[in-house]
Structures are given as structure tokens and as C-alpha cells.
Amino acid sequence: MTDLAKATNGFKIGAVCVSSRFNPARAEAVEGWMAEHYPDGPIRVVFHPSSFDKSGHFAGDDQTRADAFVEYANDPHIHAVWFARGGYGSCRVAESIIPRLTEVARRKRYLGYSDAGSLMAALYKAGFPHVAHGPMASDSVRNDETAEGALAWLTTGETPWLEPSLATDPRPAVAFNLTVLDQLLGTPLEPDLTDHVLMLEDVSEAAYRLDRTMFHLTSQPSIRRVAGIRAGRFTDVTPNEPDFGLTGEQIVEYWCERSGIPYLGRADIAHDRNNKVVPFGPRS
């Protein structure tokens, strides 16, 4: 069945939360937006009920979150998987999820970013061909274009909401939250990014943390094999007293220069409503 045919028959996007607690009101807002914009139901977004579980910081305990993701990924009646939100928690479940996924799961598209990057890295490492960094369900209702751009990619694999440098740079690309990727390095979740364009963004980090993280990231032999790094936006940098003297984007550029990794310029990704889609890996 083609994507278009699927859409005609009701393309079902499964939203699931593998990270922090997810507010049911946010899911209702997404459902409300869908009802308004897709009233005849050619595309539907369904939230896994476990997404609203609570276990301390998390949307349910590790087993519950892993089970929910595996269920939606392997379900042939779910046509694509959308991460509900970020926060923290997917590194705790990613390694256990991968061996449970079937060929059905492998054919689907997965869209998310931020903390979801830990699981997306593991999916990409495991050879899943349709993983993209981009708006999550929780972001979509903030801006019509964001939601439509995300839904276009989820339903067809194409979108006008694509990170612009991808139009001219044919090299394989990935995008990550800097801190999240950094905390995967050397672990079983780290994907091989040799010859990839690596786009990085972050939010609510102190400049000295960004600097230290870039020291760590760019000191890794594995990361020195990337084709180059692009700096997304580094938003809501927490105050530093005295002023650190460099913005997040300048810190990325500084450590590229220091480590000999080509700095390729800016990327249109961030924790904001303009966060574009970056499909992982080679483009056809």
C-alpha cells in the first residue's frame, strides 16, 4: 500500500512518550488541532494510553514506557510513530527496546528530538531507515506550519518543513540535542556518524556547560570522523556571571576550529517553533 493510499484509508500516527511525564491536556490540544485541520480523519493521531502514566519524573516506569513504544512500533495498524515529548528518560529504555522491534517497526517513520534523541540514535544505529529529528506531538500545536510540516514527513516522508541546508548538501545528515548526543558517546546507543553532517542544538543550558560539552564531544575520535558540524539555535542559555563571552553558536564554532572538525555554518533546528525536519542518514 502506498503512503497516499494509506492516507486515504486513514493514516494512523501513534504518539508515545518515552521520557518525562506527559500532560493529558497537551494530548487533547493535539487532538483538537487535528479535528480542526483534518476533520474527515484521513490522518489520525492516537496517543498510547501509557503516555499519561506517572512514575516519579517519568511517563510511567522504564518497563511501561518501553512496552508502549514497542507496542506502537510493532503494530501494523500504526503507520508512523511520533514522540510525544522530550524531557528526560529515553536513554533508560533504548537499549532494551531495539531487540524487541520487528520488521513492521523497521519500515515505519519516527519523528522526534531532544531527549527522544537517545532512542532515535539507537534506531538509526540499528539500521532503521526512516528516523528524523523534528517537531514532536507536543510542539505541533504551537504553530500550524510546524504541525503540518511534521505531519507531511510522518505521512509521506517528504515535507516543505525540511532543514534548508539539506537541499544543497547531499551528504548524510543527523541532528541532535547537544547534551543528549554527548551523553550517548561511548555507550551502546552511539551511532556511527562517520562522514555525516552533524547538526546540534540545545536549550536552557549554561554557556560553561555548552563549552564543556563541546570539549567532550569534539575530543572523541568517533566525532572527529564526522563530515562537519552545523550549529542550530542555542536558546534560553542560562545566565552566567560574569558573561561567558561566547554564544552557544560561537562555542560550537570555537570547538570545531580547535578540534579540526569542519564548521559548516548554521542549521535551522532548535527547541522552538521553527525547528525543521532533518531525516537521518543518506538521502535518495
Added chain:
Amino acid sequence: MTDLAKATNGFKIGAVCVSSRFNPARAEAVEGWMAEHYPDGPIRVVFHPSSFDKSGHFAGDDQTRADAFVEYANDPHIHAVWFARGGYGSCRVAESIIPRLTEVARRKRYLGYSDAGSLMAALYKAGFPHVAHGPMASDSVRNDETAEGALAWLTTGETPWLEPSLATDPRPAVAFNLTVLDQLLGTPLEPDLTDHVLMLEDVSEAAYRLDRTMFHLTSQPSIRRVAGIRAGRFTDVTPNEPDFGLTGEQIVEYWCERSGIPYLGRADIAHDRNNKVVPFGPRS
């Protein structure tokens, strides 16, 4: 010349700042404390003038901080080196410092913790035999016992202010700030901690960050070779909404269990006035 003879002749401790800006008032307080407690000058603490330089966040730019450390480390008239304070910045200079150090530097004792851990790790990796985690110059004046315990180790290599588990566990030990050590993993600064007892502490981190850092740390093949981990104190954990459900110490224990690294109990180290001395490596 023996340590005692050196002390009789005036044991000169060089304090130097390789991290964040250092307040001259704090140096004056240390000098005042020394004048009060060691009025005849058998032990003197001298601050490198560059310690008070300012370059954005840092106590002088990278070159200035590296030069100051190298000068004091290599100076035969300085008998031990005391890190002035932490903050952030020593990972930026550690790699360039090591090849500039002489045999004079190699024979000295070095005492510090927190951000200084990046440079201490590099010194230990380079085979410097007298490196210890413990109170810095800036901490010493908060508590007489802290200062005296630190000075005892700096001048003689022995101290009653020793981390208590060292009295009964003969295995080589190291101690680090969790986040600082984590950001050295896989870099040229990471020391080989095989068969070491690793003590960890941290301050002002969110519980979810501690959890993520412990995921990263305990996922490393290099760290899985330690003899075991002890949890120091995790102080001023920043608020988490909702409550994370585990203290810092419990997070350390959790990840030890999950990764198969022996959890050895508590360690008396922290960003507080009771921070004990942990000499790195095998004990004689």
C-alpha cells in the same frame, strides 16, 4: 631535603587558578588565616598573580592559566601546588600543560577537586604520583580542620583528614566530581581507572542530570573495569518537578546495580566543609 626539613625552612605552597575567576578577597582571607595559624611562616601559601586575571568566565585566558600552572609546577622553590578554586575551565588547558611539566613538577603534591579534576586526571594519567582530591585554597578558610587537613597532606603527604574508607580498603582509589569525570571519558584526559575504587560527588545538579550522567558513565567499557564505586554527597540538588524519586546517592547505587559495577557504599567527599582527602592511586 625531607618534607619536615622543607617545612622548617619554609614550605612554600603555590596556589594557582586554572578555572573560573578567583576573587582576590578570598586569597586575602586564606593569607589572613595562614598568618593567624602559622605566624612564624614555616608554611606559606603564595597565590600566583595570574590567578586574579579575568577573561570572560575564566581566571585569565587559556594561555595565561596554563602558563601560571606550569610556572608554579616547575618552580623548584614551590614545594606543592594547591588549586585555588574550581568553577569551570581546566579541561581547556590540561592537555597542553602536561608535556610542559618537568621532573621537578612530577615530584610535587597537587591538591584540588571539582573542576580541577580535569587537570588532576591528566596529571594522574601522566604518572604523577602525588595527586589528591581534597579541599582547595578557597575552601580552607571555612573551617579550621579543613584547612589543617589540607595543609598536612600538602606538606607531608599524610593527614588525619583522610577519607575514612581508605583506612581499610587497600585498593587504589580516585575521587572526582561526577560531572567533571564524565566529561573526560573518551578524551585524551581520561585516566585508566581499572581496578580503582572510584568515589564520586556532585553539587548543584538536577536529579535527572545525575541520572543521565550515571547512565553515560556506567555504560563506558572503561568505567566497567573499576573495582567499584562509592557515593560521596550530592549536595544542593536543584528542584525537580515532580520529585525525581531518588537522591543523588541512590542514583549512584541504582546505576551501579544496573551496570554490574560493585557499589561499595558511601564516601566522605563533597562540595562542603567535610570534604576529605583522597590521594590518587595505590597507597604504600
